[in-house]
Amino acid sequence: MAEKRGKKWYKDLALYQFWRRNSSLYRIRLNRLQRQYAAHADPRRFDWDWQATHFNRIALVNLLVSKFADPAYLEIGCEFDVMFNAVPAASKVGVDPYSGGTERTTSDAFFARNTSRFDVVFIDGLHTYDQVRRDIVNAIPVLNKGGWIALHDMMPRDWIEQHVPVVSGGAWTGDVWKVAFELASTEGIDFRIAKIDYGVGVFRLTRDNVVLNDMFDELRDRQFDYFADNLGKLPVVEWDQARAWIKSAN
Ligand SMILES: C[S@@+](CC[C@H](N)C(=O)[O-])C[C@H]1O[C@@H](n2cnc3c(N)ncnc32)[C@H](O)[C@@H]1O
Numbered sequence: 001m002a003e004k005r006g007k008k009w010y011k012d013l014a015l016y017q018f019w020r021r022n023s024s025l026y027r028i029r030l031n032r033l034q035r036q037y038a039a040h041a042d043p044r045r046f047d048w049d050w051q052a053t054h055f056n057r058i059a060l061v062n063l064l065v066s067k068f069a070d071p072a073y074l075e076i077g078c079e080f081d082v083m084f085n086a087v088p089a090a091s092k093v094g095v096d097p098y099s100g101g102t103e104r105t106t107s108d109a110f111f112a113r114n115t116s117r118f119d120v121v122f123i124d125g126l127h128t129y130d131q132v133r134r135d136i137v138n139a140i141p142v143l144n145k146g147g148w149i150a151l152h153d154m155m156p157r158d159w160i161e162q163h164v165p166v167v168s169g170g171a172w173t174g175d176v177w178k179v180a181f182e183l184a185s186t187e188g189i190d191f192r193i194a195k196i197d198y199g200v201g202v203f204r205l206t207r208d209n210v211v212l213n214d215m216f217d218e219l220r221d222r223q224f225d226y227f228a229d230n231l232g233k234l235p236v237v238e239w240d241q242a243r244a245w246i247k248s249a250n
Helices: 001-021 024-035 057-065 105-114 129-140 177-184 224-233 240-249
Strands: 072-076 090-097 116-123 143-151 187-192 199-207
Touching: 057 116, 057 143, 057 199, 057 240, 072 129, 105 129, 116 129, 129 143, 129 177, 177 187, 177 199, 177 224, 187 240
Parallel strands: 072 090, 072 116, 116 143
Antiparallel strands: 143 199, 187 199
16 A cells, blocks of 8 residues: 555656646746856757667666675665666665655765665765765765765756756756766776766775865866866766776776
8 A cells, every 4th residue: 555655656746747847837937047047058068869879877787786696785866766676686775865765864864874885886866066975975985895886967968957056947967077077086996987878977996995086176166168178088988888897897
């Protein structure tokens, strides 16, 4: 019975979100917001077609999980459990304050009381730079030796898709991309961004006591123009390269 109620609630939420995105009132509000933040606008748009690759975040996380005989999996941000239910690990913890997963709480509150360790962590909760940064900093110490952390939404296609606060009526990556510059410049982290599904970041630790490079003061107020100008500094790889790298890593 409880499960039935839960499923209906998810359906209602999905319908509500669909209605909200398509209602004219919502569109008027978005247009107003886009005008308000016009100073952040940038005419550039990357034409990455995420449907064309035929690989997504689920394929990548399952590749990571397949490296372990008996993996312990943690997901931050589960929503409708699309990813969470597709991960074939016996031991799974899913954290979300609103829907899906197994722990009805925020990632901050979860990490504050967590005593478990994990082989694969997928970070896909609140898509703001400071929150994702905190999720990474909290996840690193609970990673088993040889473990992996993956992150969703590192490759926004335009200024609207990445803007915080949200001004997008469609996909929203948030400014998760900012942490990619920190990961790429941190000693002891082997990091790539697979060019699939809005950019899936993946990393593992190559030594103990890794401290994430702190570029907060430089990155906090940056907008899409910084991402577009500096994309070449990020280790973006095609799916085939990401797959080969993950499969060959010990
Ligand atoms: C993009 S959805 C996750 C999608 C899911 N990982 C998947 O791949 O199917 C983001 C989720 O993060 C959750 N979220 C928001 N703030 C959070 C927080 N502070 N801690 C954990 N999850 C959070 C939202 O409730 C939402 O369900």
